Structures are given as structure tokens and as C-alpha cells.
Amino acid sequence: MRMIGVDELDWPAQSPDLNPIEHLETESQPSERQIVVGICAMMKKSKSKPMTQILERLCKFDYIDVVIFPEEVILEEPVEKWPLCDCLISFHSKGFPLDKAVEYTKLRNPLLINDLNMQYFIQDRREVYRILQEEGIDLPRYAVLNRDPDNPEECNLVEGEDHVEVNGEGFPKPFVEKPVCAEDHNVYIYYPTSAGGGSQRLFRKIGSRSSVYSPESSVRKTGSYIYEEFMPTDGTDVKVYTVGPDYAHAEARKSPALDGKVERDSEGKEIRYPVMLTAMEKLVARKVCLAFKQTVCGFDLLRANGHSFVCDVNGFSFVKNSMKYYDDCAKVLGNMVMRELAPQLHIPWSIPMEAEDIPIVPTTSGTMMELRCVIAIIRHGDRTPKQKMKMEVRHPLFFELFEKYGGYKSGKLKLKKPKQLQEVLDIARLLLDELGQHNDCEIEEKKSKLEQLKTVLEMYGHFSGINRKVQLTYLRNGQPKASSEEEDSKKDGPSLLLVLKWGGELTPAGRVQAEELGRAFRCMYPGAGNRRSLGCESPIDFGDYAGFPGCGLLRLHSTYRHDLKIYASDEGRVQMTAAAFAKGLLALEGELTPILVQMVKSANMNGLLDSDSDSLTDCQQKVKARLHEIMQKDQEFTMQDYEKLAPTGSPSLVNSMKIIENPVKTCDKVYTLIQSLTSQIRKRLEDPKSADLQLYHSETLELMLQRWSKLERDFRMKNGRYDISKIPDIYDCIKYDSQHNASLGLEDTLELFRLSCALADIIIPQEYGISKAEKLDIAQAYCVPLMKKIQLDLQRTHEDEAVNKLHPLYSRGVMSPGRHVRTRLYFTSESHVHSLLSMFRYGGLLNEEKDQQWKQAMDYLSAVTELNYMTQIVIMLYEDNNKDPSSEERFHVELHFSPGVKGCEDEENVPLGFGFRPASSENQDKKPNQGSLEDLSQDQPDQALPVSEPINIQRRSPMIRNRKTGSMEVQNNYTVPTVPVIPVTFLISSELFSMPAVKRFSVSFARHPTNGFEGLSMVPSIYPLETLHNSLSLKQVDEFLNTVCESSSEAHAKTMKGESTLMFLLFGSSQTSLYSPQQPLSSSGSETSLRPPSQPLWRESS
Secondary structure, eight states: OOBOOGGGSOOOTTOTTOOOOOOSOOOOOOSSOOEEEEEESOHHHHTSHHHHHHHHHHTTSTTEEEEEOOHHHHHHSOGGGSOOOSEEEEOOOTTOOHHHHHHHHHHHOOEESBOSTHHHHHTBHHHHHHHHHHTTOOOOOEEEEOOBTTBTTOSSEEEOSSEEEETTEEEESSEEEEESBTTOOOOEEEOOGGGTOOEEEEEEEETTEEEEEESOOSOOSSSOEEEEEOOOOTTEEEEEEEESTTOEEEEEEEOTTTSSBOOBOTTSOBOOEEEEOOHHHHHHHHHHHHHTTBSEEEEEEEEETTEEEEEEEEESOOOSSOHHHHHHHHHHHHHHHHHHHTTTTTOOOOOOOOOOOOOOOOOOOSSOOEEEEEEEEEEOOOBOOEEEEEEEEOOHHHHHHHHHTTHHHHSEEEEOSHHHHHHHHHHHHHHHHHHHHOTTSOOOSOHHHHHHHHHHHHGGGSOOTTTEEEEEEEETTOOOOOSTTSOSSOOOSOEEEEEEEEEOOBOHHHHHHHHHHHHHHGGGSSOOTTGGGGTOOOGGGGSTTTTSTTHHHHHHHHTTOEEEEEEEOSSHHHHHHHHHHHHHHTTOOSOHHHHHHHHEEEOOSTTSSOOOTTSOOHHHHHHHHHHHHHHTOSSOOOHHHHHHHOTTOOHHHHHHHHHHSSHHHHHHHHHHHHHHHHHHHHHHHHSTTTTTOBOGGGOBHHHHHHHHHHHHHHHBOTTSOBOGGGHHHHHHHHHHHHHHSGGGOOTTHHHHHHHHHHHHHHHHHHTTOSSHHHHHHHHHHHHHHHHHHHHHHHHGGGOOTTSOEEOTTTOTTOSOTTOOEEEEEEEEOHHHHHHHHHHHHHTTSSOTTTOHHHHHHHHHHHHOOOOOTTOEEEEEEEEOTTSOTTSTTSEEEEEEEEOOBOOSSOGGGSOOOOOOOOOOOOOOSOOOOTTSSSOOOOOOOSSOOOOSOOBOOBOOOTTOOOEEETTEEEOOOOBOOOBOOOOOSOOOOHHHHTSOGGGTTOGGGOOOTTOOOTTOTTSOOBOOOEEEEEEEEHHHHHHHHHHHHHHTTHHHHHHHHHHHHHHHHHHOGGGGGGOOTTSOOOSSSOGGGGSOTTSOSSOOOO
């Protein structure tokens, strides 16, 4: 190595008094002419560890010497007194005199590694974006706002509640606001009100933080900025480092905008992992390097929606802490310098030929199956009671609003944005004012309904799309009189049905449930706290979460071998559940809003996770009519009623019918209990001590009374019959108050809970079909798009092109860098979970008469009374690398299920499953490969399989229910006879393994350093996963999904026929042309039924 000093250099004649440069080693100068590489930068940069490492390697070239220009020389001396050099590495940073460096290059004309004039452009983000655009490089859609510092108000910026308009171009939130000066790192991201509003403020790393969340939603009013659309990157940034146009090193890191916490290793360095660039990204790196004339150049890539976008160019930048990069960088730079200057200086040199590096990717071997894919469909968490009010409106102002937002295109309109809700409120206020001044005026809207509309929209003092929404539906001939809610006198002519929905927000308990389940979910993945014993050390092993169950998932994710996508329907409670789950799963910190915007994809496309609950299929309408007919009989249930209502013989239904006996008498009791409840609440309100009592989640006694009074009015109709459709709402409210407002001590709430629960246990599941054929028909209307997506997820497991691939040559301590686990999480509402479960149960996946394991699963599911909050259906795909790739045994699928949150009922009545039994596989005389990434655990299969050494394990009897004492669970031990050892991929910490099998995946055991939720009585625990089947082949599942999806195509024609009838009813034949093919009106809740099968159902970014 040779780093030369002042005394060895050819100094300019006019600088004899220049201080010598401190050199690392003094060696006699060789007789041949040496090439001098000068380093002209601020001392902090020129003496940095990466620079030192690279220069040491550069000096190993026989003909290259390196001189570092002292900072005092750069700052204080004229360029004529600067050292001479043949090649210059010079770059701008804070305080660097770029003008002087440019002057020096004009004077001495050295070979420039990085062009200096272009570095002026790199300091201005506007110029950077201009150059990128000229080069045809993809970048986010953007607009530049230039402000005059003296007149900051005079600019082309229009700011709305949820968007900005810059120079006439609109940017809906979320959008990014970047200062035009590249040295200013105060970049802000603004979030929409539907996600919670506020902004994330990014800055240069300070300690362990790189950003902070702020409630401020307004953009900055001084300074010039670039506004650009926010790119959803799943929380990962890719930083690319070029060394010439043909070399690029890429690293992924957690996005600073996610939770602002910088992940650091045991030495305090930010954790990054090298990733593979695609062919297109390599081309982009080449273009950036050449366009900006920066040989050594760093830039930022955003990978979003299957494309890569450049969002920043940093200029001269080195990779930190990568010996492989230091070797490569020095080699590339040295060869570049020698190739350019050796011929000029008559130095004998030729480019050395080296064997090409072949990326060898280790694969797992041994007897274990490797987890390849996890798919989970999860219901949202605990919410406030959903409330709804319907009213028919005819005032011209409502029709104007309907037309303004394009309601006539589809006959329906959904208003959720604050501005839209404000317009509805303004109309309500205006009409109420007119009614107050002129009682005889021709306003047809009912005053009490308008007052309720106004009251609900004024709640909270501000709007948020998560809290409330208004739906308007066009009625060509007005609303037929159907219930006590409607007007007595029917009017002619068109009207609008206004449906106001509020409530249904995720509660704090719901957030805790989702976050805790996310933490527990980590234990689904290989790897746990004893990773170090396998010799695979990684920064994650020594971080905050080392040694905790599920740190294998964190390691998998941090090394970018976890291809994670989270989808949620467009309901606020579902999206917030998804964000809270992601926070727990990935050990994130801080507010949910940044996590929601970056990690959760809104999946309201083609009915994937959303359904229009007001648009029922013909089958569903017939089922509801039959339900109402049976439940209106004032007599005890007969055998015929049991056959009509429970043809599948479901124990949960039969038990509920036995509790009810006479449906009308039970409804009478429920109605009386509601009257008692509202009376008690009124008395409490009259009591001065409790008038200002705060209930759970900031509710007041008045709001609680409004909830129950409305149910009291609506449940019993004017004709004396009961509106059975209100039973789910009654159960919803009493379940909420029993759990969260029990401290009020209201009488008879338990009896009201018991009776409404029994009624709801019949009404809710049977609304999705009474017979098996009906259940399938209704389920297909809801979830065929989701099932097609699941099929695609299972098929695409091998296609890893679009994910962040870990670079095998840089991945020390990672034993299978080329392997990925694909995770797809779908958060949705009760309707999709019911429907999906019906598809698996009745769609013909397996024959329960021939498959004992499936029969046990079906018996268990029949006994489950409720698919409560956080219900999960989990599909896991394993690969056995020892089997032939074309063999059916190569891929192995498992199906698991949890009914979600534990209810208020007695646990003695809870149906019994057979525990969580993952990844069982036949295995004989095989030993695990000790060097493999995954490890073994032991579990009991359903049937004994011939293996080598049986052992005794303790396992809960399937017939013994553990009892709960306080927050601890007491276990009845039950010794199982000798059972075989089954090697599996699923690695669980010794602490978890010592627990009963059924408790391995229970939220109550999701221990975590930041777990502060234990002991909260208002947060019920979640039932652990039960295995429905653990030995399905991928072929079986694929054929099943094909069958159920194809059988739904027969319904397309019927649906289309129904559409034309519905369009005629809404508009009449003269206006059907208002419908555009791109916006079909779906009567089935699934828009896919209106598309030809050849069209893609969604845009999949894998």
C-alpha cells in the first residue's frame, strides 16, 4: 500500500512553504512514473472509513499513488498552491468551495472521476428532475412551486382538505413536499384525512430517528418546493451506488417515512442489506451515472406497483460497511485510471482478465419442508357499534349534489370526504332553518330525520372519512313504503334514498388486538431466539427483539427475503386493523397513519375485499325473506322449522334454536329488556352525578341513549311485528356495552346479551345462505375475486422477479439468500370471512366421509357460533426440496382457522379443536441438515406414521377445556401415548414448545419487550389457530379453486340480466346510456361478474 506525502510530490513552484501532508507510510518512490490520484474534499469525507478502505486498496495498484488535499489548503490557499495530480476525485459537501475546485481543474486539467460542473445541478432538485426526465428515466409525477422570497403569497398553489393544486396540476394526499435545495433534507409527506391526516417529517438522521409524525396537515407557506405523488413501496427504500456505468451496488433499508426509527446493529450502524437489481434498474443506474457525469454516484430508487422510479440523485456516495464493495470499487476505479492514463504516461499496463464471479446460492437440504407462502384472510378488530339511518330525499339541492359527484353514472354515490360531508351538512342546516321559519313550506324531508342527519355530521367537531359516510341511491319512482322508518304518504316521481352510516370505528381495544395478533403471527415463520447456535449471525440477532418468539420473521423481513403485501378493504376500521397488525408483525413504532399509507394497499377493486352490503343477490333476498317468515311465527320451533332453518344440522344453530324456543316471545323479551335499558340510561342522565359521565372511547350517556332509543323504535314496527334485520345491530350494541361499559352496572344486560346472542347466532350466519347450495351461491357472489387472487398467490410463489432479491455475494450470515417467503394478508369484513369459509366447507375441497381429519374440522366449524373480530383463515404452502419438482408431493398446503376474539360467553361452551399442527410430513430414517437455515420441532399428527424414534410428549386432551383464572391460563395435563416424531420447518422457541400444542399460537403468549397491554380487562384474548387440514397437495387446492371460480361463471348471465332490469328500474330505458362499461352497477357485490373472464381481475404487482 502506498499513500504518498508532500515531500514526494511535484509541487507547484510558487508553494515552497506548503505544509507537508501527513502520510500513512513512507516508502522510497519507485523509478517508474507514478499516476497521482488527488482527493479533494472536506476532511470529514476524505478521512471517512469507506474512503480510507477504498484508498488503501487503490494504493495496491503498482503505478498509483494517492494524495489527500488537506482541508486547510482547500479552504485557505489559492488553487495555484494546491498539490498537482493526474486524476482528481473531488465532490461537494457542506462547506466545500466548489468554485475553487472548478478553477483548479481548469488550471491543471486532471482526469475527473466526477464532473464538477454537474455538481451544481445536483444541488438543485429541480435540475435533477429535469435531467432525469430528459434521459427518459421514470420518476414520480411532480410539479415545481417556485416562490419569490419577498412575496411568498403570490404563487400557483391551491390547498384543499385532501389535496393541493400546483400550477393547475392536482396532487391528492398522500403526496410528498421536497425543498428545491437538495441540501435541505426536511422532506414532508402529507396523509389523507381518511388515514388519520397529519404529516411525516423526514430529516437527516439524528441518533436513532430519521423522521417524526406531526398532526399538522397544511403545507408549508414559505420557500420553493417540489410536490410529487407518493409511491407505495411497502416500507422499503433502495439505495443504488454506481462506480462507473457498468457497476452498481444496491442496498435496501427500512423507509425513514415508515415509523422514523433507524434500525441499527450492535455497533450502532444502520442496518441495510444488499439486494439484486433487475435488468431495467441496471440500465437506469447506467443512465444516471452518464447523465450526471458522476462515476461514483448514489441515487434512490422507489419500487412501487411493479416499476422502479428514481426520486433523488445524491452525487458522490460510497457504501458503508461492505468489504466486497470496497474491493470492487477500488478495482473498478483503479482499472479506469490506468486505462485512461497509463498509455499517456507510457506505463506498461493491460487490463487483467479475471474469472467472472458466479453467484452461488445455497439451497436448503435435508428432510425439512421449506415455508414458501403464507396467505391470511383476517376480519377487522373490535369496533364501536355500526349505526345507520335511511331517509328519502327529494329536495333539488340533494339532486344537484348527486349530479355534481357523478351519481347518475352508476345510480349510486358514496360520500366520505370531508368536503362532501360538509356539503350534505350545509344542505341539512339550510332545510332545517327554512322549516324553522316556515312550517308550511314545501320541504318534504322529515324534520326529525334532518335533525339526526345534522347531529351525526356535527359529531366530533371535525370530519374524518373513517367516522361517517353518506350513500345516495337514485329511485326512479320513489321509495316503496317498507318499514316504520318511511313516510306514511307515498309521493310520485324520482327521489334519492339517503343512507347515513356512522360508528363502526376501530376501538383502542381493536388496535391492541390487531397489534398483538401481528406479534403472535411472527411465530408462524421459521426461526426464533436460538438462531445464533446455528452460526448465522446477523444484526437482527442482537437488536431489540433478539431472543423473542418470532424474531425469525423479523430477520427474514430485514434481509429482504420476505415478500410482504397487505391488502385491506376501503373501510376505515379494516385499514386501521391492517396497519396495527403490520406494526406488531414488523416491530414498528409510532403512529398508525404512516404505516397505513405505506404498508397497506387499498383493495377496493373489483370486489376483492369490499362488497356493497345494500346490493344483495336474488338468492340473498330470498334467504332473508325466508328467515323473516320463520322468525315471525309466534309458536315454538317445530321439527319442520329445524329442518327449514338448520338443514345442515349445525350444532351451533340447533343450540341457539333450543335457547330461543319461540322466536316472537324471545323478541318480546328482547324488546322489553331494551325498554328497561333505555329507561335506566334516562334515569342516569337525570342524576347530576352521572350526567357528564365519560363512557368507553369518549362516548357519552346521551350518545348511548340515542343508540338504544333508535333500536327500540326500529325493532318493533308500527304493525307490531319485529324487524328481524335489527337483531345483528342489537347484539352488536349489547356486546359492545357488556365488554366496554360494564362499569355502569345496568340491570339485565347479561340476559339481553344471552337472548340477542342466540338470535344473532341464527340470523347472521343464515343470512349467507340456509342450505349448502344457497351458502355456495351467496359466497361466490362475495368472494370469487378473492379466491382467484389466492390461487394466483399460490401459483406465483416461484416468480420472485418483482421482489427485493438479496444479493448472494454480499449476504454474510444469511444461509439461503435466494429463497423467499411470500406473505399476502387480506383484511376484510365479516361478509367475506363467512363467504370464504362457506366456500372451503361446502365447495368440495375434500370428502369428509373419506377424510377423517376433514370430518373433525367440519364438526369443529359447525360448532363455532360466531366469526368474531380478528377471525383468521390461514393458508400455508410448503416446499419439499427432496421431492421431484413435477411431483404432487413437492408442494404441501395447510389450512388453519381461528374464530377470533374470545367472547363474553362461558368458555365451557366453546367448541373444541385439535390444536395447531403445522407442516406434518411423512419421514423415515432421515436426519435434518445441521447447517440448514430452518430447524426442527416436534408435533403430533392425526394418524401415526412410521418413523424412527417415538417419544412421549404432553399435550392437551381434545376433550379437556382449560379454565381461565385472571389473566393466567391453568392447564390440565394429559399424557398422550407414544406418538411419532414428525420433522417440520416450523421453528418455535423452547419456551413456546414447552406449552400445550394448541397454545403455541395464542396472543396471550405473544411476549414482546414493548408489550404493555397485559392485564387490560377490556382487551379479550384471541383464540389460537386450529388446524383444519395439514396434508393437502397444491394440486388439490389449485383444482378446488379452479372449480369454485369456474362454477361462478354460470351466474354471470343471470347477473347481467339482473343488471339490465335494475338499470331500467332506476332510470327507465331512456337513460340507460348513462352507464359506462367501465363502471358497471353490481347487484352481486362483486364487480367481476360483469367482466368477461379473459380480462384481468386486478392489477397485480405480485
